Amino acid sequence: MKETDNFFNKVYEVARLIPYGRVTSYGAIAIYLGAARSARMVGWAMNKAHHLEDIPAHRVVNRKGVLTGKHHFGGTNLMQQLLENEKIIVVDNQIQDFEKVFWNPLKELS
DNA sequence: AGTGTGACACTGG
DNA sequence: TCCAGTGCCACAC
Numbered sequence: 001m002k003e004t005d006n007f008f009n010k011v012y013e014v015a016r017l018i019p020y021g022r023v024t025s026y027g028a029i030a031i032y033l034g035a036a037r038s039a040r041m042v043g044w045a046m047n048k049a050h051h052l053e054d055i056p057a058h059r060v061v062n063r064k065g066v067l068t069g070k071h072h073f074g075g076t077n078l079m080q081q082l083l084e085n086e087k088i089i090v091v092d093n094q095i096q097d098f099e100k101v102f103w104n105p106l107k108e109l110s
Numbered sequence: 111a112g113t114g115t116g117a118c119a120c121t122g123g
Numbered sequence: 124t125c126c127a128g129t130g131c132c133a134c135a136c
Contacts, residue, residue: 007133026118030132036119037131043117044134050117062118069117 007033011045012052014105018059021086022103023095025063032105047072058082065098 010033018024026042035041042060049055050072058079062068070079070093080090089096 030118035132038133039118040116040131041118041133044115046117048134057117060117064118067117072117 007035007038007041008045008048011042012049012055014109015046015049015055015057015060017105017109018056018103021088021101023059023061023065023083023088023098023101024103024105025061025065027063028104028106029060032109043069056082059086059103061095065095065102067093067095 011029014024014029014032025039026046027036027039029042030036030039033042046055046057046060046069050057057069058067058073060069067079067083067090070077073079073082080093083090083095088101095101
């Protein structure tokens with residue numbers, strides 16, 4: 001545990017707070033962390049997070065609702081499978097009703 | 111210490 | 124309104 005990893009640690013924490021059947025965007029997490037322009041960094045953090053089982057990285061997508069990071073889930077449609085397992089409809093890497101399943105940490109966590 | 115990279119987001123044409 | 128290009132911040136090498 002390194003205090004310097006505060007940013008990453010925050011990302012992990014927020015990711016773990018994502019409720020079942022919900023998804024969020026990298027930008028939303030970034031904004032919640034106070035670094036709206038660091039949305040890309042969130043993806044990088046998830047890259048490390050995916051190394052951990054406690055981090056539901058499959059629930060994190062870009063603001064379009066596209067599973068851009070599915071390529072990092074074993075190179076298969078595993079990410080889509082996980083989302084579908086949570087009753088989230090995914091078509092062609094695009095989350096359907098993204099606005100409905102979208103989970104905003106700023107609003108939910110206040 | 112500096113450069114490159116990245117699972118994004120935004121602005122312009 | 125949609126597609127493409129640029130900008131961004133923080134981590135890894």
